[in-house]
Amino acid sequence: MHTIKLFLFVVPLVIASRVDPDLSSFDSVPSEPKSRFAMLDDVKILANGLLQLGHGLKDFVHKTKGQINDIFQKLNIFDQSFYDLSLQTNEIKEEEKELRRTTSKLQAKNEEVKSMSLELNSKLESLLEEKTALQHKVRTLEEQLTNLIKNPPGAQEHPEVTSLKSFVEQQDNSIRELLQSVEEQYKRLSQQHIQIKEIENQLRKTGIQEPTENSLSSKSRAPRTTPPIHLNKTKNTKQDDLPADCSAIYNRGEHTSGVYTIRPSNSQVFNVYCDTQSGSPWTLIQHRKDGSQNFNETWENYKKGFGNLDGEFWLGLEKIYAIVQQSNYILRLELQDWKDSKHYAEYTFHLGNHETNYSLHVTEIAGSIPKALPEHRDLMFSTWDHRAKGQLHCPGSYSGGWWWNDICGENNLNGKYNKPRTKSKPERRRGIYWRPQSGKLYSIKSSKMMLQPTT
Numbered sequence: 001m002h003t004i005k006l007f008l009f010v011v012p013l014v015i016a017s018r019v020d021p022d023l024s025s026f027d028s029v030p031s032e033p034k035s036r037f038a039m040l041d042d043v044k045i046l047a048n049g050l051l052q053l054g055h056g057l058k059d060f061v062h063k064t065k066g067q068i069n070d071i072f073q074k075l076n077i078f079d080q081s082f083y084d085l086s087l088q089t090n091e092i093k094e095e096e097k098e099l100r101r102t103t104s105k106l107q108a109k110n111e112e113v114k115s116m117s118l119e120l121n122s123k124l125e126s127l128l129e130e131k132t133a134l135q136h137k138v139r140t141l142e143e144q145l146t147n148l149i150k151n152p153p154g155a156q157e158h159p160e161v162t163s164l165k166s167f168v169e170q171q172d173n174s175i176r177e178l179l180q181s182v183e184e185q186y187k188r189l190s191q192q193h194i195q196i197k198e199i200e201n202q203l204r205k206t207g208i209q210e211p212t213e214n215s216l217s218s219k220s221r222a223p224r225t226t227p228p229i230h231l232n233k234t235k236n237t238k239q240d241d242l243p244a245d246c247s248a249i250y251n252r253g254e255h256t257s258g259v260y261t262i263r264p265s266n267s268q269v270f271n272v273y274c275d276t277q278s279g280s281p282w283t284l285i286q287h288r289k290d291g292s293q294n295f296n297e298t299w300e301n302y303k304k305g306f307g308n309l310d311g312e313f314w315l316g317l318e319k320i321y322a323i324v325q326q327s328n329y330i331l332r333l334e335l336q337d338w339k340d341s342k343h344y345a346e347y348t349f350h351l352g353n354h355e356t357n358y359s360l361h362v363t364e365i366a367g368s369i370p371k372a373l374p375e376h377r378d379l380m381f382s383t384w385d386h387r388a389k390g391q392l393h394c395p396g397s398y399s400g401g402w403w404w405n406d407i408c409g410e411n412n413l414n415g416k417y418n419k420p421r422t423k424s425k426p427e428r429r430r431g432i433y434w435r436p437q438s439g440k441l442y443s444i445k446s447s448k449m450m451l452q453p454t455t
Contacts, residue, residue, distance in 0.1 A: 103199075106196060106199045109192060109196065113189060113196070116189060116192075117189065119185070120185045120186075120189070123178070123181065123182065123185070124182065130174070130175075130178070131175075134175070137171070138168075141164055141167075141168065242263040242269060243262050244262060244263065244264050244326055245262055245264065245272075245323055245326070245451070246262070246272060246274035246275075246276075246281040246282060246283040246452075247281045247283075247453055248262075249262070249274055249281065250274070250276065250280075250281035254274075255276055256276065257274060257275050257276045258273070258274065259271050259273055259274075259309045259310065260272060260274050262323075264322040264323050264325070264326055265325070265326050266322070266325075267319075271309060272284065272315065272319075273287070273309045273310070273313075275448070275450060280452065281452065282332065282450035282451065282452050283323060283450060283451045283452070284309075284313075284315070284448060284449070284450050285314070285315040285320050285449045285450065286313070286314050286413065286414070286447065286448065286449035287307075287311070287313055287447070287449075288312055288413065288414075288417065288432060288444070288446055288447045289311070289312060289445075289446040290311070290417070291312075291417030291419075292308075292311055292312050293306070293307045293308070293311065293313065295400045295401070295415065295417075296384065296399050296400055296416065297400075297401065298383060298384075298386075299383045299385055299386035299401070302314060302316070302317055302381070302383055302401040303316060303354070304316050304318065305319060314401075314414070317358045317381065318354075320351065320358075320451070321353060321354075321358065324349075324351050324451065327453045327454070327455065328348070328453065328454045329451045329452060329453055329454065330348060330349075330452050330454055331347045331348075331349045331362065331449065331450075331451060332344060332346045332448075332449070332450045332452065333346075333367075333369070333372060333373075333447070333448070333449055334448040335369065335413075335434060335442075335446075335447050336444070336447070337442055337443065337444060337445055338420045338443060338445045340445075343367070343368045343369045344366075344368055345364060345367030345373070346365050346366045346367055347362040347363060347364050347365060347373065348363050348365055349361060349362040349363070352378075356378075356380075357380045357381050357382070357386075357388045358380075358381040359378045359380055359381070359403075360378075360379045360381070360403045361376070361377070361378055361379070362374075362375055362379075363375055363376065369434070372411065373403075373411070374405045377405060379403035379404065379405055380403065381401060381402070381403050381404075382401065382402070382404050384399075384401075399412075399415045399416045400412060400414035400415045400416065401414055402414050402415075411434045411435055412432065413432055413434075414432075415432045415433065416432070417432060418432070418443065420443065432444040
């Protein structure tokens, strides 16, 4: 700007210097001719002003060009962010459409449940009516029997007694059939109720609700509960001298995998599954293979154990603690992905009691899974209805009970069993997976957690 002002000041002076010689011809008094060198000085001043103007314009152009480049970079960043946002929006819309379709199916099932409930109520009412009629007939029968006892009947009264017996048997059979029908209806209603609860949990986690009349109630989550571990048929063992773990059973000559009865020190008797496929005895504490068992259980069930020892099961934190208190044990993890690739990891470890939320502290000693579990940290066991103070609520987002770190999402072998190609990312994160430090998430097809004493 200073250069432009100087130029505007110099140009009129130069023009005026050129006009003066012409005006002097009209003046009656002749003026002294100006020196030729004075004209050159004016030209130099003009040239210097133009040069400074050019430099000023050049600097201005460079600054403007830099500002325009900055603006273009910001526009590119904005375009990329807008594109990413649109992709995320489309993904959210697809998930919302899927949930709406699921909600529609759920509403249809809810109507079926209502109709089944009405049908069941009507059957129960008819059953109560028949029960009342039967009680009346039984009273009548009791009176007749009382009369028969007081007055012994003759030979001609035997047909009446026979008819009464047949009548009672018919009524008894009718009651059994009605009770069986009611029991079947109740089982079907229970299954429908479990499905409704699971879909309610999915809708509640995504935060999408259907504003309809028949919208489902938003009660607190209550996943289906599973009875304690079934007592399967065990191998022959002496009850008066029970072994402490599978290694003791193996040392006695039992080299076949199966369910055995053990009694650790200062503990009650319970059954375990002994795995000897590798040529050495291991006590299984967890097994996943086909998704037949729900692992989104309560804190109490994770303490006591659940499932079937011949299939999928969790042995129970109390029983695991009772075993590992006897000696130093090795924890072995065996994982198989959906490409049938097998991996393993072995740790020395320390397990706390219930007062420490069964905290787990591990140190890796062997394996083909790099950094599978966080080492040298106290990992707290949590479920959806129980977590340690100050700990993140990982089970609420990722399903199942597990030893969680201060960061959710690293690994979880007790999540929901998902088949390959699960559609939504949130559903995959709630499944069985393993994420080593490389950052890639592996979906797991089957898993085993086993114990063996170090000596």
